[in-house]
Amino acid sequence: MATxxxxxxxxxxxxxxxxxxxxxxxxIPLISPLGLPVVVSEPVxxxxxxxxxxxxxxxxxxxxxxxxxxxxxxxxxxLATWKTIFEQHHKVIFYCSTxxxxxxxxxxxxVVVPESYGYTYGVDYVILPYSPLGEAGQAAxxxxxxxxxxxDINGDSxxxxxxxxxxxxxEGIDLLIYEYTSxxxxxxxxxxxxxxxNKPVIATTLGCCGPMAAPYYPTQIxxxxxxxxxxxxxxxxxxxxxxxxxxxxAKNLGILPFLAAIIWMNVKPFIGKEE
Amino acid sequence: MASVIGGLIGTLFIISVMSMLWKDNIFFRFGQAAIMGASxxxxxxxxxQSVHTNAIKPILAGNVLFIIPLILGLLTxxxxxxxxxxxxKYPTNVLIGVGTGVxxxxxxxxxxxxxxxxxxxxxxTGLNGILIFIGVVxxxxxxxxxxxxxxxxGTSVKIGRVFLMISLGTNFxxxxxxxxxxxxxxxxxxxxxxxxxxxxx
Numbered sequence: 001m002a003t004x005x006x007x008x009x010x011x012x013x014x015x016x017x018x019x020x021x022x023x024x025x026x027x028i029p030l031i032s033p034l035g036l037p038v039v040v041s042e043p044v045x046x047x048x049x050x051x052x053x054x055x056x057x058x059x060x061x062x063x064x065x066x067x068x069x070x071x072x073x074x075x076x077x078x079l080a081t082w083k084t085i086f087e088q089h090h091k092v093i094f095y096c097s098t099x100x101x102x103x104x105x106x107x108x109x110x111v112v113v114p115e116s117y118g119y120t121y122g123v124d125y126v127i128l129p130y131s132p133l134g135e136a137g138q139a140a141x142x143x144x145x146x147x148x149x150x151x152d153i154n155g156d157s158x159x160x161x162x163x164x165x166x167x168x169x170x171e172g173i174d175l176l177i178y179e180y181t182s183x184x185x186x187x188x189x190x191x192x193x194x195x196x197x198n199k200p201v202i203a204t205t206l207g208c209c210g211p212m213a214a215p216y217y218p219t220q221i222x223x224x225x226x227x228x229x230x231x232x233x234x235x236x237x238x239x240x241x242x243x244x245x246x247x248x249x250a251k252n253l254g255i256l257p258f259l260a261a262i263i264w265m266n267v268k269p270f271i272g273k274e275e
Numbered sequence: 276m277a278s279v280i281g282g283l284i285g286t287l288f289i290i291s292v293m294s295m296l297w298k299d300n301i302f303f304r305f306g307q308a309a310i311m312g313a314s315x316x317x318x319x320x321x322x323x324q325s326v327h328t329n330a331i332k333p334i335l336a337g338n339v340l341f342i343i344p345l346i347l348g349l350l351t352x353x354x355x356x357x358x359x360x361x362x363x364k365y366p367t368n369v370l371i372g373v374g375t376g377v378x379x380x381x382x383x384x385x386x387x388x389x390x391x392x393x394x395x396x397x398x399x400t401g402l403n404g405i406l407i408f409i410g411v412v413x414x415x416x417x418x419x420x421x422x423x424x425x426x427x428x429g430t431s432v433k434i435g436r437v438f439l440m441i442s443l444g445t446n447f448x449x450x451x452x453x454x455x456x457x458x459x460x461x462x463x464x465x466x467x468x469x470x471x472x473x474x475x476x
Binding site for chain 2: 027073151190209228243
C-alpha cells in the first residue's frame, strides 16, 4: 500500500508529464500555424450582429474592466471588437472600471489606430479614466455620467468634448459593450442597464466566465464573447485576422493531453484496481 | 536592440515565475516579489489618483459635501487599531446599505422573474428548452434539505446531481482552457518579443 506522500508524488509526476506534453502541443502551431477550421457560435454571431446592425454613427458605451494579467485571454476579442466598431463608423465612449483598463485600452488603440479609420479623438471616440465602479458606480454612470466623471483621460472637461458634451446618461448610449473579468459582474450590467433602461447589452469576458453569462443570453444580453476562442470566432466572422488564430491552433493541440488524461482517469477505475 | 532587451527581461520574469512548476526557488520568489511590488505600486497610485480626482479636487473647489465620503473612506483604516476599529462599521454599513439598495430592484426582475419566465417559455420551444427546464427544476430539488431525499424527490435529486456535475465540469473545463490560453500567451510573448527579434526574423 503506497503512502499518501508516494501517491502525491506519483500524481505530481503524472501532471508534470501532462503539462510537458501540453507545452509541446502548444508550441508546434506557434512556430508553424496549422490553420485549423473555426466554427462561429451563435452568441458570437449575435454579438457581431449587435454591432453591425446599429445605424452608422450610433453611440456605443464600452464599460472596460480589463486586467493586464488576463489580457492573453481577451486581446483577440478586444482587437476584433474595436476593428468592427471602427469599420462601422460608430462613436465610442470608453470608460475604465479597473486600475489596468486605461493602460490596456491605450495599448490596444496603438494597435487598432482609430485615426486610421478616419476617427478624431473627442469627436468620434473618447476615453474616460479609471474610476472604481462597482455595481453602484455602474448605476450612477447610467443615471449621470458626470456624477462619476468630470474629465476625460487627458483631464479635459466633458462639457468641452464634442462627443460627450450632450450625453449624460444611458439615454445617449445606443449599445453597451460590457467588458469584465470577474464572473458574476455580468449581473451588474443586467441589473443596472437592462432592467431599468432596457438598453441592448453585449458582453466580453474570460472563457471561465462564459457559463455564468450564458443564462442571460439571448433574453437579457444580446450576445457575448467568452475567452480567446470567441475572440478567434469574432476575427473570422468580422474578417479581421489577429492574435486569436494562432492561439486557437495552439489551444486545440495543447488541450489534447488533458482530454486523454480525463478519459484515462474516468476509464481506469473500470479496468483495474483504483489506487 | 532595446526591444530585444525588453523581451529578454520579460522572458526572464516569465521563466522565473514558471520555475515554480519544478520547485520553489529563489528565482521564483524574486519574480513573484517583483510582480507583486509593481502591481501594488500601480494599484496604489491609480486609486490615489481616483480619490484625488473624485474627492480632494472637488473639496478644494468648494464642494465641502465631498468631505463625507472622504471621511467614510478614511474610517475604513480604523481597523488598523483595535481601540477604534469599531469606527470601520460605519463605512461598511454605508457600503452594504447602498449596495443592497442598488441591486435589489434589478435582481428581482433581472435574475428571478425574467429567468423563471424564460425557462418556462423555452420549455415549449424544443429539446434544449426541455433539457434546461428539467435541469433547473431537478438541480433546485437537490438543495431541498427539509425533506428526506426519497421517492419522487429522491429521483429528482439524482437527476439534478447529474446536471450539477455537468455544470461543474463545464466550469472546470473553462478554467483549464483559460490556463492554457494564459500559457500560450506567454509563449507567444517569448517568441514574438524575444526569440524572433533576436534571430532577426
